[in-house]
Amino acid sequence: MRSIDIHAHSTPQSFVKAVAAGRDWHGMKSGEGAGNPRNAWTPEQRIADMNSLGVDVQVVSTAAAFYQYHRDPQVATAIARECNDEVRQMTLDYPARLAGFATLPMQDVPAAIDELERAVTQLGLKGAMIDDKVRGRTYDEPEFLPFWKAAEQMGAVIFIHQLGGDTSVKGRADRYHQPNTIGNLVDRTVTFAALVLGGVMDACPDLKVCLAHGGGYTCYAIGRIDRGWRTRPDAKGHASQPPSSYLRRFYYDCIVYDERALRFLIDSVGVDRVVLGTDWPADMCLDWPVSWVLGMESLTQAEKEAILYKNLEKLLGL
Ligand SMILES: [Zn+2]
Numbered sequence: 001m002r003s004i005d006i007h008a009h010s011t012p013q014s015f016v017k018a019v020a021a022g023r024d025w026h027g028m029k030s031g032e033g034a035g036n037p038r039n040a041w042t043p044e045q046r047i048a049d050m051n052s053l054g055v056d057v058q059v060v061s062t063a064a065a066f067y068q069y070h071r072d073p074q075v076a077t078a079i080a081r082e083c084n085d086e087v088r089q090m091t092l093d094y095p096a097r098l099a100g101f102a103t104l105p106m107q108d109v110p111a112a113i114d115e116l117e118r119a120v121t122q123l124g125l126k127g128a129m130i131d132d133k134v135r136g137r138t139y140d141e142p143e144f145l146p147f148w149k150a151a152e153q154m155g156a157v158i159f160i161h162q163l164g165g166d167t168s169v170k171g172r173a174d175r176y177h178q179p180n181t182i183g184n185l186v187d188r189t190v191t192f193a194a195l196v197l198g199g200v201m202d203a204c205p206d207l208k209v210c211l212a213h214g215g216g217y218t219c220y221a222i223g224r225i226d227r228g229w230r231t232r233p234d235a236k237g238h239a240s241q242p243p244s245s246y247l248r249r250f251y252y253d254c255i256v257y258d259e260r261a262l263r264f265l266i267d268s269v270g271v272d273r274v275v276l277g278t279d280w281p282a283d284m285c286l287d288w289p290v291s292w293v294l295g296m297e298s299l300t301q302a303e304k305e306a307i308l309y310k311n312l313e314k315l316l317g318l
Contacts, residue, residue, distance in 0.1 A: 140198020
């Protein structure tokens with residue numbers, strides 16, 4: 001059975017080579033890149049590992065460490081362009097095995113729109129991966145609406161993914177890896193709420209957004225978000241419908257680690273909205289993602305096919 005992975009990262013080889021030679025890369029130092037050794041792997045090593053995992057296609061996104069939203073927008077734009085050019089080259093070298101997402105300088109919305117347009121129309125990338133927030137601001141802020149409108153118009157898929165442990169939990173529970181294991185899921189739920197209650201999903205009916213890590217706690221929390229929307233004026237935001245009615249407007253990767261959680265996600269959003277993600281090559285990745293999905297007793301064969309490849313074939317035109 002075919003398999004397409006929407007959640008797989010890369011570290012630019014130009015960064016790897018620069019820091020190995022003792023140089024900075026656009027001001028980024030060695031420790032600022034993604035940490036584990038597999039991040040430095042070449043495309044050839046990547047494909048050998050994909051073969052061992054049974055993954056046919058990866059949609060490659062540059063690691064979140066390269067968002068660099070805190071830097072001068074011109075520097076972040078230069079970083080994004082070099083990252084995106086390198087991902088594009090990977091897709092040209094291995095067109096049957098690799099597709100790509102862009103990274104964008106989100107701290108400068110016009111520059112982010114320009115780079116998304118270049119990535120989609122000139123480089124052939126499928127969309128972009130962005131953080132849950134930009135310099136502390138969430139996507140219900142009106143300054144971001146032109147970005148969402150532009151992404152909708154381009155047909156770009158926007159993949160929402162946290163920056164390591166830099167999540168909203170970090171300020172209160174910065175131990176035991178909780179900013180990632182818990183905060184990551186909190187931030188994804190906040191992003192769902194920002195896009196729905198901030199009116200973005202109403203303003204952009206054809207927008208394609210994929211929430212990493214199963215959308216975090218969104219499905220488990222949706223009853224409470226609905227209750228607030230129905231009973232409290234301040235919880236209504238700009239959403240015209242109950243928040244639960246927007247669940248099917250998003251896509252969700254399957255990185256929830258627990259079969260019962262994946263079953264609940266499918267039953268909440270519909271199997272046509274759940275896609276394979278692995279988080280390659282992070283330490284928090286699914287070790288044997290394809291085998292994991294294929295081995296589930298609670299999923300039908302048709303559901304496994306939808307998750308492993310059919311939904312992404314349709315969404316990304318692969
Ligand atoms: Zn990831």
